[in-house]
Every structure is written in structure tokens, then in C-alpha cells.
Amino acid sequence: MTTLGKAVRLGRLKNAGSGRILTVALDHAPSYGLLKGLEDIGRVVEQVASAGPDAIMLMKGPAERCFHPYAGRIALILKSSTLSPFHPEHDVWVNSVEDAVRLGADAISMAVTIGSTHQPQILANLAALVREAEKAGMPVIAHAYPNGGLVPPAERFSPERVSYAARVAMELGVDIVKTFYTGSSETFAEVVVRAAPALVVAAGGPRLDTEAEVLRMAHDVVQARCAGITFGRNIWQSERIFQMIRALKLIVHSNRSVEEALDSLRE
Numbered sequence: 001m002t003t004l005g006k007a008v009r010l011g012r013l014k015n016a017g018s019g020r021i022l023t024v025a026l027d028h029a030p031s032y033g034l035l036k037g038l039e040d041i042g043r044v045v046e047q048v049a050s051a052g053p054d055a056i057m058l059m060k061g062p063a064e065r066c067f068h069p070y071a072g073r074i075a076l077i078l079k080s081s082t083l084s085p086f087h088p089e090h091d092v093w094v095n096s097v098e099d100a101v102r103l104g105a106d107a108i109s110m111a112v113t114i115g116s117t118h119q120p121q122i123l124a125n126l127a128a129l130v131r132e133a134e135k136a137g138m139p140v141i142a143h144a145y146p147n148g149g150l151v152p153p154a155e156r157f158s159p160e161r162v163s164y165a166a167r168v169a170m171e172l173g174v175d176i177v178k179t180f181y182t183g184s185s186e187t188f189a190e191v192v193v194r195a196a197p198a199l200v201v202a203a204g205g206p207r208l209d210t211e212a213e214v215l216r217m218a219h220d221v222v223q224a225r226c227a228g229i230t231f232g233r234n235i236w237q238s239e240r241i242f243q244m245i246r247a248l249k250l251i252v253h254s255n256r257s258v259e260e261a262l263d264s265l266r267e
Contacts (some may be wrong), residue, residue: 021229022228058079059082059094078107078109080097081111107169112168113148142169142177147180176201178202201229209245215258
């Protein structure tokens with residue numbers, strides 16, 4: 001049974017109209033370095049928040065220093081683990097459920113690199129986080145990606161590999177799985193079914209070449225009956241962050257077409 005605290009927090013994550021979640025992830029710098037668009041974290045949080053996504057994902061430092069103006073208006077997801085450019089397959093646990101509760105977060109997330117040689121420890125960390133979060137009524141989100149060195153690169157976005165990654169996270173007790181989009185609504189719908197009853201949201205991944213591709217991906221994800229999207233670079237590396245979030249909201253929450261969303265970008 002879902003505790004009341006967890007139900008309240010999940011309700012704050014979900015859009016009141018559509019029931020889906022549009023999250024903007026801003027947790028990339030420790031894992032990948034200072035990517036273009038994240039140089040001034042306070043400024044990008046302000047730009048993203050001005051467009052009103054359902055949630056923003058941050059590490060502890062930026063959350064403590066930059067999120068105060070948006071408290072109560074936008075849900076906060078605290079990222080509890082990180083990679084680094086120097087150990088790209090070894091997720092380390094750096095923030096606790098206690099940190100998430102103190103910051104007023106509505107969920108805590110942890111990365112899970114499936115196929116890493118460190119997978120046993122990574123899964124043990126996730127299981128421990130789930131146990132800790134259950135005591136606090138805190139939803140857990142797993143970033144479950146089959147991109148470890150033991151997974152052939154050509155198979156990392158396959159429905160079989162992505163379904164396994166999502167299923168492992170669900171089996172360990174997470175509430176939401178963020179994972180790779182498999183390339184089509186039909187195959188991603190298989191992932192959604194195999195990860196149930198956990199909710200599934202699609203990760204944006206590396207920046208796509210055009211705005212139309214970003215919106216098409218969001219549209220196809222919604223058609224797969226998933227719980228929403230969590231995009232990073234495809235939003236904050238855009239030249240028009242506010243307009244891109246507005247266009248994505250039309251698709252994710254209002255079931256608008258890609259063409260209608262593109263028209264909103266041109267306005």
C-alpha cells in the first residue's frame with residue numbers, strides 16, 4: 001500500500017490535468033562536465049522555472065542555493081547519486097533521503113547503470129535507498145539505463161535491454177523508472193508494460209538535431225502511454241528554453257500534435 005506521504009508527493013509531481021509528468025533535469029555537470037547551457041546554474045534554473053514544468057531535478061548544492069523562489073510552485077526531485085567523467089560506469093551514492101526531506105523534495109532519484117561491472121553494488125545502493133525512502137514516504141525514481149560496458153553499444157536502446165533495466169528497478173521497489181526511449185511508440189509501450197506497476201518516463205538523452213525531432217520524440221512517448229518525459233539537454237541547450245518547454249507541455253499535457261507544438265515555437 002502506498003503511504004499517504006508518498007501519495008501526496010506523487011500527486012505534486014503529476015500534472016493536475018493530464019496526470020503526466022514533465023521534468024527538466026539539471027543534474028548533468030558532475031557526471032558529464034560543464035556542458036554548454038549549464039555554466040550558470042542559477043540562471044538556467046530561473047529560465048526553466050519561468051516556463052512552469054511539473055518538476056525540476058537538481059543535485060543538493062543547486063537545490064539549496066537556487067530553488068527557493070520556486071518552492072511550492074514546482075516539484076523538486078533530488079538526485080542522490082552521480083557518475084563522473086573519470087568513472088563513467090560507477091554510480092556513487094552522495095545524497096540521502098534525509099537530505100531530500102530537509103529540502104522539501106517530492107522525490108529522490110538514483111542512477112542505475114545496468115551492464116556495469118559495478119552493477120552488484122549499484123543495485124545494493126538502490127535497494128538501500130528504497131528501504132530508506134519507504135520510512136519517509138518519499139517516492140524513488142531510478143535512472144535505469146542499459147549502457148554499461150558489458151552491454152554491446154548496438155543493443156543499448158533495444159526494447160529487450162531497456163525492458164530489463166526498467167524491470168530490475170521496478171523489482172527493487174522504485175515508484176518511477178526513467179529510461180532510454182527505444183525509438184518507437186510500439187516498442188516503448190512494451191517497456192511500459194514490463195515495468196508496471198512502476199511508472200515509466202522517457203529520458204531525453206543527447207541533444208537531437210532539430211526541435212521537430214525533440215517534439216516528435218515527446219509525442220511518440222506519450223502515445224506509448226507512459227507517465228511522461230524527463231528532458232535535459234534538449235531543453236536547456238535550446239536557444240529558446242521557455243518556448244521549448246511550452247511546446248512540450250502542449251504535447252505532454254494537452255495531447256496536441258507535433259505540428260501544433262511547432263506552431264507555438266514560431267509564434
